[in-house]
Structure formats: C-alpha cells, structure tokens
Amino acid sequence: MASQKHIREYEALLTEARTATLLPTEERLLRPLLEAGADVVHPMSGHGIDDVALVSLGARSVVGVDYSPTAVASAQRRAHELGVPCHYLVAQMPNSTLDSGCADLIYTGKGALIWVDDLAAWLMELTRLLRPGGHLFIYEAHPLVPLWAWDTDEIRVRADRSYFARTNVNDTFPAHGAVERQNTLAELVMALVRGGFAIEHFAEHPEPFWRPDGAAAAAWDGRVPNSYSLLARMRDQGAGRDGGRF
Secondary structure, three states: OHHHHHHHOHHHHHHHHHOOOOOHHHHHHHHHHHOOOOEEEEEOOOOOHHHHHHHHOOOOEEEEEEOOHHHHHHHHHHHHHHOOOEEEEEOOOOOOOOOOOOEEEEEEEOOOHHHOOOHHHHHHHHHHHEEEEEEEEEEEEOOOHHHEOOOOOOOOEOOOOOOOOOEEEEOOOOOOOEEEEOOOHHHHHHHHHHOOEEEEEEEEEOOOOOOOOOOOOHHHOOOOOOEEEEEEEEOOHHHOOOOOOO
C-alpha cells in the first residue's frame, strides 16, 4: 500500500522536516498571513512536512486532515518529536469533522486535488472551516500535466489523454494505476468564484512541484506550465456572490 511508505521512510522524512521550507512563491504569499499567528487547516496533509514549514513561517497551529491512519500516525509522531504545534486526524474529505470557523488559512495542493471527487462539496467544506476574511491557498500540478509525455528530446502531448477528460489513469511513478480526477483551470476558478472566494493571486509556473529522482523530461525545461499557485479570500457575506475581485 502507498500509505506504508510513511513507515518505511519515517526517518528520512523526519530529517527532511527538521529543515523544511516551502517553495519561494509559497513563502512570499503566505508569510504575511502566517506572521500574525494564523491557525491553519491542511486537507489531505499526507506526510505533513509542509506543516512544519508553515509553523516556521509563523503559524500558531496546523491541523492536518488525511484519510490514511498510517500517514496521520506518522505525521503526529513526527510533530511530537519536533515539538511543533501540528495535530492530525483521520477523516475523509469533504467531511473533515472539524468545527466551523476554526481556520484563518487553508493550505492544500501538491497532489491533493486529483483525489477530490466533488469539487463543489470540497470547497463548501473549506468555506465552512474558514473564519470571516480567511484565505485558501493552493499549490498544485497544472491540469495540463497529465498530457505531457516524459520524452526527453521534445515536448509531446500524449495521444491517449484529454485536457477535458474527467479522469486519467496515472501510469507513472509513484501512483502506478491510480485513477486521478481532472478539472480544467476554468472549472477550478469558477468553482471558487461561485463558492464565495475572491482570487487575490493566480499564477502558472514552469517547474513541477515534484519530479522523481533522476528523471528528466523536455516538458520540464521551462516552456510549458507544470504547476500553479492560487490564493483566494473569503468574500464578506455582505458583498454577495458577485462582489470583490474575480
């Protein structure tokens, strides 16, 4: 099982967590929100390494939510060893089981959205968790990534993939056959707008947020998008669904 990697790689992840940092774009966008001592919720928190980095930037607390008891137990043990205010619970989104209005910031992405079956329901749960004026931050693989072949000589689009497909079968490391959900960028943006968010930052990036050791592909040479970052704020209820920024 994929979750067993959290046991096999525990010591390596502990070492990584001791000096964990976020990506430069993440730090630039999130530092002003975290320095005031924000309470953070991290849906689909996985190994929780980023949670330690969030605390280093000023988060008062981080609560990670993951469906895997193995991942949760390993992340909690690591947090105890490091003495950081990160706490983890087992829950299947969109039912986080957390109290309403418990978060100033929701941090997610880096392989999370591909497991979201119902984007609208997922966002509805996030809005329930956020305090008034709270923020949602996503750093995720670009929806075009499933189309890129891993050829090293030239960028090629896979003939067996479609940008508008609802799912794709991941036939590369580490998923090896997992069925991933797909949403276009337009679908994500419009779901956020309909959900009451005002988008404050949205950017596409040429670098993948992760690549297997030793692997190289022409699609990673800086010419096509491989990831995106998005920061959105909950609009004031008085502004209505059409108020605020797009």
